[in-house]
Amino acid sequence: LKQVTPLEMGIKYFEMYPEDKEPVWQDPCVYKRHLQIWSANKSCDRLPKFLVVGPQKTGTTALYKFLQIHPAILANYNSPDTFEEVQFFNGNNYHKGIDWYMEFFPVPATLPLISYPAKRAYSWYQHMQAHGDHIAGNYTFHEIITAPDSAPRKVRELRNRSLIPGIYVQHLQKWLEFFPSRQIFIIDGGRLKSNPVAVMHNVQRFLHIEPHYDYNDYLRFDSKKGFFCQVSSTNKSDCLGRSKGRHYPPMNETSVEFLKQFYRKNNVALSKLLSKHKYRIPDWLETELSD
């Protein structure tokens, strides 16, 4: 029998089982064994009670801001790099561990957002252009979304990042593998834009938030912005920044048609998945499928 230091043991272990290098963090508060070895200074109350899940350009910032109005809801601190999004589950930050993640929450659940995928793709393209993305600046939206597999890598990357996040059925299926549908409240991004008061009413009911806030008192349509904005203490409109709710020309008809075809199969599957789990079909999906 040979004795080695814990560090040596760790190195040896990962040499033998390289697939284990990818950690799978679990909620320490659910697993008794984890809880026993967890520092007494840490509290389960620090982990979030609910998550908002949605790709870029589905209205996540608006929802974040509206939720913050409610005194019973505390949001995560902003990250210096990614602002209101912690971006823990989707990249390298995941390797920093659960303690790193917990630091984003002041004190003590899932809200996925799905908006019309074609609009999301177009909004995302506008976002990339506004951020000075070289490829988005040199190729039209139509060229990007219809780029063939023989196109340069960077163009294909942009095409994929524009199209794939809108395949909501794939993402939702994964969430439903691990969480029962009663724990997942789905928000129609289009409704969040057109009727945030009703959406916030339903979100509060789902989360059992008390006291119940009537968002009619806190949100008002701002005709200059073209969106609902928060009403400030001096009765002014406190709208989201310029990068949210941009003004750009409508999508051209050929792109509209292309995207309709592109998303059709997935949208049919999405509608079946939503019906199976007794979710309301979003307005955009209803329209899309009746076409």
Ligand code: A3P
């Ligand atoms: P556009 O700027 O293309 O219109 P996210 O914050 O997830 O990146 O989403 C940005 C989108 O949120 C905006 O895309 C806009 O359509 C939508 N949105 C929804 N409600 C809004 C609001 N009250 N004010 C501004 N943008 C809002």
